[in-house]
Amino acid sequence: MKLFELCGNDREVRFSPYVWRVKLFLQHKGLDYETVPLHFVEKEQLGNVTPQTFPALQDGDRIISDSFEIAKYLDQTYPQNMIFSTQTELAQASSLLAMVDRIIAGGLFSMVALDVWKQLDEQSKEYFRKTREARVGQTLEDFVADREDRLTSFRQDLAPFRKPLESFSYLSGDEPGWLDYTVMGTFMWARTISDFAFLEENDPLYQWEKRMSELWDGAFVERKRAV
Amino acid sequence: MKLFELCGNDREVRFSPYVWRVKLFLQHKGLDYETVPLHFVEKEQLGNVTPQTFPALQDGDRIISDSFEIAKYLDQTYPQNMIFSTQTELAQASSLLAMVDRIIAGGLFSMVALDVWKQLDEQSKEYFRKTREARVGQTLEDFVADREDRLTSFRQDLAPFRKPLESFSYLSGDEPGWLDYTVMGTFMWARTISDFAFLEENDPLYQWEKRMSELWDGAFVERKRAV
Numbered sequence: 402m403k404l405f406e407l408c409g410n411d412r413e414v415r416f417s418p419y420v421w422r423v424k425l426f427l428q429h430k431g432l433d434y435e436t437v438p439l440h441f442v443e444k445e446q447l448g449n450v451t452p453q454t455f456p457a458l459q460d461g462d463r464i465i466s467d468s469f470e471i472a473k474y475l476d477q478t479y480p481q482n483m484i485f486s487t488q489t490e491l492a493q494a495s496s497l498l499a500m501v502d503r504i505i506a507g508g509l510f511s512m513v514a515l516d517v518w519k520q521l522d523e524q525s526k527e528y529f530r531k532t533r534e535a536r537v538g539q540t541l542e543d544f545v546a547d548r549e550d551r552l553t554s555f556r557q558d559l560a561p562f563r564k565p566l567e568s569f570s571y572l573s574g575d576e577p578g579w580l581d582y583t584v585m586g587t588f589m590w591a592r593t594i595s596d597f598a599f600l601e602e603n604d605p606l607y608q609w610e611k612r613m614s615e616l617w618d619g620a621f622v623e624r625k626r627a628v
Numbered sequence: 629m630k631l632f633e634l635c636g637n638d639r640e641v642r643f644s645p646y647v648w649r650v651k652l653f654l655q656h657k658g659l660d661y662e663t664v665p666l667h668f669v670e671k672e673q674l675g676n677v678t679p680q681t682f683p684a685l686q687d688g689d690r691i692i693s694d695s696f697e698i699a700k701y702l703d704q705t706y707p708q709n710m711i712f713s714t715q716t717e718l719a720q721a722s723s724l725l726a727m728v729d730r731i732i733a734g735g736l737f738s739m740v741a742l743d744v745w746k747q748l749d750e751q752s753k754e755y756f757r758k759t760r761e762a763r764v765g766q767t768l769e770d771f772v773a774d775r776e777d778r779l780t781s782f783r784q785d786l787a788p789f790r791k792p793l794e795s796f797s798y799l800s801g802d803e804p805g806w807l808d809y810t811v812m813g814t815f816m817w818a819r820t821i822s823d824f825a826f827l828e829e830n831d832p833l834y835q836w837e838k839r840m841s842e843l844w845d846g847a848f849v850e851r852k853r854a855v
């Protein structure tokens with residue numbers, strides 16, 4: 402399997418939250434894969450992959466985009482270590498996904514957007530600034546200027562994701578599962594491109610993040626490159 | 629089993645969202661129960677029930693409060709028709725619960741708080757106004773004054789709860805489950821005490837609500853009273 406992913410000017414810097422999620426899904430399933438790290442402006446190398454978005458997972462003739470679709474595809478095609486053990490887990494996950502993307506990915510983006518830009522190659526920098534500034538309606542610098550002030554409400558908004566940790570070691574129970582991978586993938590993106598300390602060290606999610614980073618001896622972080 | 633619940637001046641009017649959730653859990657489990665409808669200011673009739681909050685489910689010698697704790701208790705004690713089939717469903721539910729309470733229960737309260745007050749007996753009216761106005765920092769009338777303007781953002785905030793309906797008939801999959809009962813219980817509360825049309829008729833959640841209200845021939849709505 403080949404996983405097409407976004408990388409920084411330094412191609413070792415991988416920072417799509419959605420790609421990180423897929424890497425964790427693949428590790429959970431025990432599936433081997435190679436990665437193809439591409440700059441934002443190198444999408445033409447995806448060839449006839451449609452839609453041209455990351456992650457894109459190539460498995461033989463098939464190409465699947467969207468991390469949630471990839472999770473479902475992996476369960477259908479490789480039934481070991483199911484990501485979703487019941488239909489209810491999957492249905493609940495579809496609600497939770499929207500919350501993770503809004504609260505965590507959206508919240509972090511408003512704090513690390515400029516740090517993303519700094520990691521990019523020159524051509525992608527231009528592309529990223531233009532598209533993102535149009536989306537948020539201000540310069541990236543202005544967008545993140547008050548990030549310290551926004552931390553309090555961001556940390557409050559995380560409250561629902563701390564709830565499972567009152568009873569379990571992971572967000573999915575005694576063992577890590579889809580919600581863990583989805584939140585952790587989002588954190589990995591921010592950690593990879595930014596030093597911004599968005600969690601306090603006494604936050605249960607901070608301890609959880611440490612446990613997550615030690616899974617499989619951290620194997621999901623290191624992967625050989627195809628190009 | 630006895631279910632202590634809140635009621636209006638007309639004791640047929642039951643309006644705790646958390647009690648409605650429990651009624652749906654009990655129906656799902658196929659368990660029979662009687663209800664004890666009490667006014668806000670009749671809590672002393674709970675006797676030595678601690679904490680003195682609704683719902684309170686009495687099952688023999690045991691009394692359980694909090695709708696989520698009641699769901700777990702029912703699964704442990706009566707293993708038929710499990711509310712949570714896997715630990716992951718339960719762990720995910722604990723996150724989702726915080727979102728339902730914040731987005732749906734909190735959102736609806738900001739629109740129907742005055743309607744709740746109108747349904748109460750005279751003594752409870754005084755108690756409710758005093759405690760709730762202290763909490764929200766304004767009169768109930770001012771609190772709900774702009775509810776029409778708040779509808780747009782409320783309906784947008786519901787987006788994550790529409791996600792499962794893109795693939796399934798219910799929020800929990802092909803069959804109703806915990807998330808359905810928890811959201812429906814919250815809607816039942818608002819519907820019972822208010823005519824405020826918080827959903828548009830073309831909203832997938834509106835159609836889902838209709839399907840939910842037809843479960844068990846609507847049996848969960850009608851229950852004989854113990855007092």
